[in-house]
């Protein structure tokens with residue numbers, strides 16, 4: 464297949480591009496390199512040393528003989544460029560990662576909120592609009608988030624995208640139907656993914672686009688089979704307070720002797736998936752497109768759920784690290800349960816990498832190896848969800864804002 468990977472220079476886009484190229488597909492990356500600019504804005508860098516995208520694709524070609532093509536295109540701003548590219552190349556599938564994906568970054572300031580909404584919603588809409596205008600029947604796979612469901616569960620399992628409901632008619636009969644699971648975003652970033660869902664629903668109905676939306680949990684790990692092949696193919700690894708996700712942050716914190724930064728009581732339960740399984744799921748989705756005219760196909764792309772404090776305690780036991788119980792910079796439920804249905808990928812043959820089996824290897828491989836590259840001052844998460852919360856947590860130097868360390 465000819466596949467366009469929008470955002471193919473990012474944390475999941477890059478290993479996905481390699482994985483699909485390795486599987487024999489003709490891969491074309493479209494990316495505006497915004498993650499690299501945001502690193503510069505924030506004054507942080509990936510834990511792992513990353514080469515330019517041109518250099519990465521050159522090494523891939525030297526290693527495998529396969530070409531991955533790179534196009535510097537901004538989906539949100541360069542509509543005509545995007546449309547011209549799609550018109551010329553007419554890909555069989557488009558994988559859409561080209562969005563600002565960090566919740567803390569999206570909450571940093573009014574400017575960051577505007578950027579995240581404008582970038583994410585425009586990128587998604589431009590893509591849908593161009594596919595429709597060009598009459599291009601490419602399967603669109605979008606990387607969505609588990610966060611669209613929210614975390615105020617009532618003890619019931621979260622279905623894969625659609626909720627069966629019974630509505631009573633005036634005649635007293637019950638009409639059964641399935642509706643898109645009610646959105647309940649916890650950040651501006653998550654809100655943009657909820658808006659994406661509506662855009663998909665409309666275009667699938669109105670213009671019979673074939674769309675798959677992957678509601679992914681928190682990704683951990685950094686290597687995939689292909690990124691291990693050469694030092695310069697390595698994936699990025701974010702550890703800073705804005706882009707670092709919880710488990711990868713705990714791993715690097717343990718490696719550098721920094722107390723594990725648990726927000727609040729650590730009672731938040733979240734869904735997780737290893738990066739290797741994430742790229743496998745994307746390939747499975749690619750092989751199983753919805754029919755033309757079908758509703759948006761939705762998968763829950765996660766393999767395990769864990770409570771944040773349980774993860775911290777597990778890593779503390781394994782590594783001897785301390786745990787810091789911090790005031791939570793986010794507005795979120797202090798404690799929640801989370802049960803998620805994920806049978807669709809399991810039925811398609813996914814055999815997940817478990818945390819238990821994979822975790823130690825990740826600590827040794829990546830966190831310890833590159834610990835010397837960490838800037839400790841960039842570890843704290845200082846982006847606050849409200850002005851009131853900001854007043855209580857910001858401007859505290861390392862260590863001083865720890866409520867307690869155990």
Ligand SMILES: O=c1ccn([C@@H]2O[C@H](COP(=O)(O)OP(=O)(O)O[C@H]3O[C@H](CS(=O)(=O)O)[C@@H](O)[C@H](O)[C@H]3O)[C@@H](O)[C@H]2O)c(=O)[nH]1
Nearest residue numbers: 564565566608609610679680681708709712724725726731
């Ligand atoms: O040092 C930290 C960092 C985070 N947390 C807590 O861990 C939980 C998860 O935070 P996270 O930063 O790992 O994940 P999140 O902000 O939800 O976003 C990440 O995970 C999402 C999937 S999900 O969480 O919505 O399932 C993806 O969509 C996003 O792109 C990705 O950045 C939150 O309760 C947070 O307060 C800590 O206790 N300590």
